[in-house]
Amino acid sequence: MPPLRRTIxxxxxxxxxxxxxxxxxxxxxxVKVPYVSQGKGGYKTAILRFQAISATTRITFYSAYYHNKQHDYGHMCGPVLDDVSVFPTH
Structure with missing residues (x-):
């Protein structure tokens, strides 16, 4: 089985x-993980299964859909990543 990557x-x-x-x-x-924020600290878990293609395989995260706070246009908002885990599956 390929390695499994889990993140929140x-x-x-x-x-x-x-x-x-x-x-x-x-x-x-x-994998694309959409998240609709209410600004109250919610989260969702996502999983990506992949097969390593060499002894070192790069894992990259990209954040899309940055925006401003509703009442503070000088403050940029975006998603938060937490508890990123990579482990082999058998």
């Missing part, structure tokens, strides 16, 4: 709200 995507409970997205890339696989 959410917001920082800082009044940032709206659509956010994190993309994860590993080997030849990709």
């Amino acid at each position: 995507v959410g917001d920082a409970k800082n009044a940032c709200h709206g659509s956010m997205m994190v993309e994860a890339f590993a080997a030849k696989e990709t």
Whole structure:
């Protein structure tokens, strides 16, 4: 079985709200994790299965859909990643 990568995507409970997205890339696989924030500290778990293509395989995270706080246009908002784990499956 290929390795498994698990992560939690959410917001920082800082009044940032709206659509956010994190993309994860590993080997030849990709996953897009949309998250609609209410600005109250919610989260969701995402899983990406991939087959390593060499002794070292890069895992990349990309954040899309940055925006501003509703009442503070000088404050950028985006998703938060937490508890990123990579482990082999058998």
